[in-house]
Amino acid sequence: MHELINLAKIVTNRRLSTLPLVDFAEGHASKSREEELLELLVSGESLTNLQVAKRLYQSTSANSMAALRKLKQRLQEKLLNHLFFLDHTDLRHPAFRRYEQQCLDLLYQATMLWRESERVLLPQLLRKVVRLAASGEFTQQEISAWEMLRTLYAESNDYTQYQHCVKQLAKLYETLAVEREAQRINWDAKMKLVRSVVARRRLLQELPGIISKLESLYKQVPTYNVYDPLLKMRLMQQELSGNFEEIIRITTAAENLFAAGKLNPKRFDSRFTKFYSMYAHLRARRITEGLALAEGYLEAFHRSNNNWFAFLELYYLLAMHDGDYAQAGILLRRMQQNPFVTKIPLPAQQRWELMQAYLFFVRPAEARLRPLQFAQLVQRIPDHSRDKQGYNVAILILQFLHYLREGNKEALLARLEGLRKYEKAHLREASTLRSRLMFRLLQLTVKENFEPEASEKKGQALLARLRDTPPPGEAFAEIEIIPYENLWAQALGLLRELHAQQSN
Structure with a gap:
């Protein structure tokens, strides 16, 4: 009871007269300005400061704008205070979050007790942090708890407990040093990965040495904080090499280790391996298997x-590669109807826009895209000056097929020159062979004066090479929203339609 009495006195004597929080309780006769502003912020409306001032104060005068600035500051401070009271129990969030947050919350409470000179409840909290941090392999938090205990026992002249703390800290400092080195290696590699295609090719040559170093560190300190970078570097190596079957094997092995209890359940998040496995199924052309797993895997991810x-x-691309355009349309609408769609970054928005355009091209009814939007997209010219690849080829191919469907030979001739220039500038590496072959098939249609039979016959050798060419690693890959083989079949179909129209 003594420790509870001390805690009650601390909180009673030191509490704030007014809590710096937003009052979310319902049933108020009227709302405060802060509550009104909060409602506007979460409404989803895109409002300027002037519009907000008009809503709140019915004025945009200098005084109203000054009042709004102060109101925003007050609300921001209160919302920041609410970060101490977030719900971390949702199982759909990363597994480690709630366990690490427990340690952080207890350490904060322990720090407050320390500053208030409370020494009865304090060691109980710190020992609890030690247990939780050790079970979750949160080395930094465990060190923080032991360091506070060490100081506590030094102040109380408890030599035995002090020495015990010193021994524990010596081991943990060594562990943390190895874990930090593993994390540094991981982040250094990731930074090289995002720089440029040239840097990524160089990284591919360095990865065997990086993985060997991480394996050595893991033997030295077999904690999850070392295993995680090792797993990611192994996956990165196979991804850059285009060995997607090996990625499936690695992710399956990780899942098996977890099922066998050999990976920390408070740290391992199977959503990471599920994502990589699905990606590998797509790139390895194991479409049917991937689709069978996709819906169940998707449920593991939080919609927000x-x-x-x-x-x-990935699920959408699997459906597109399977030719199941009805399913692709369903998935597209699920994306559009997700209320958190406005949060996704601009590159992701652009990818979805392009994928929707491809669906519109093959199945307009499923894409639900206005023709004007589609026309605007296909007329967009990719930026060829950057040292990167990704969706430029997809845009160029879509442009060509669009003009082929329209029978716009003048535009096709212009696109033909664009294909040649892009191929010469960006598709010289062996890893871009599939894109080069697809370009040459499209160029063949122009050379054969858009004759379907001649194009099909003379394209057989190129098509055979295309079928025999596996997709390259992600470092060098152009994304095939629809497999090039299927797009060539679409092109031949368009040629036949064009030929039939000209014959009538």
Whole structure:
């Protein structure tokens, strides 16, 4: 009871007269300005400061704008205070979050007790942090707790407990040093990955040494904080090499380790391996198997998280590669109807826009895209000056097929020159062979004066090479929203339609 009495006195004597929080309780006769502003912020409306001032104060005068600035500051401070009271129990969030947050919350409480000179409840809290942090392999938090205990026992002249703390800290400092080195290696590699295609090719040559170093560190300190970078570097190596079957094997092995209890359940998040596995199924052309897994895997992701959209993107591409355009349309609408769609970054928005345009091209009814929007997209010229690849080829191909469907030979001739220039500038590496072959098939239609039979016959050798060419690694890959083989079949169909129209 003594420790509870001390805590009650601390809180009673030191509490604030007014809590700096937003009052979310319902039933108020009237709302405060802060509550009104909060409602506007979460309404989803895109409002300027002037519009907000007009709503709140019915004025945009200098005084109203000054009042709005002060109101925003007050609300921001209160909302920041609410960060101490977020709900971390949702199982759809990363597994480690709620466990690490427990440690952080307890450490904060322990720090407050320390500053208030409370020494009865304090060691109980710190020992609890030690237990939780050790079970979750949160080394930094465990060190913080032991360091406070060390100081506590030094102040109380408890030599035995002090020495115990010193020994524990010595081990943890060594562990943390190895974990930090593993994390540094991981982040250094990731930064090289996002720089440029040239840097990524160089990284591919360095990865065997990086993985060997991480394996050595893991033998030295077999904690999850070292295993996680090792797993990610192994996956990165296979991804850059285009060895997607090996990625499926690695992710399956990780899932098996987890099922066998050999990976920390408070740290391992199977959504990461599920995502990579689905990506590998797409790139390895194991479409049927991937689709069989996709819906169940998607349920593991929270709809508010960007990873949900990223996974749905893979699911959509699997459906497109399977030729199941009805399913692709359903997935597209699920993306559009998700209330958190406005949160996804601009590159992701642009990818979805392009994928929707491809669906419109093959199945307009499923895409539900206005023709004007489609026309605007296909007329967009990719930026060829950057040292990157990704969707430029997809845009160029879509442009060509669009003009082929329209029978616009003048535009096709212009696109033909664009294909040649892009191929010469960006498709010289062996890893771009599939895109080069697709370009040459499209160029063939112009050379053969848009004759379907001649184009099909003379394209057989190129098509055979295309079928025999596996997709390259992600570092060098152009994304095939619809497999090039299927797009060539679409092109031949358009040629036949064009030929039939000209014959009538």
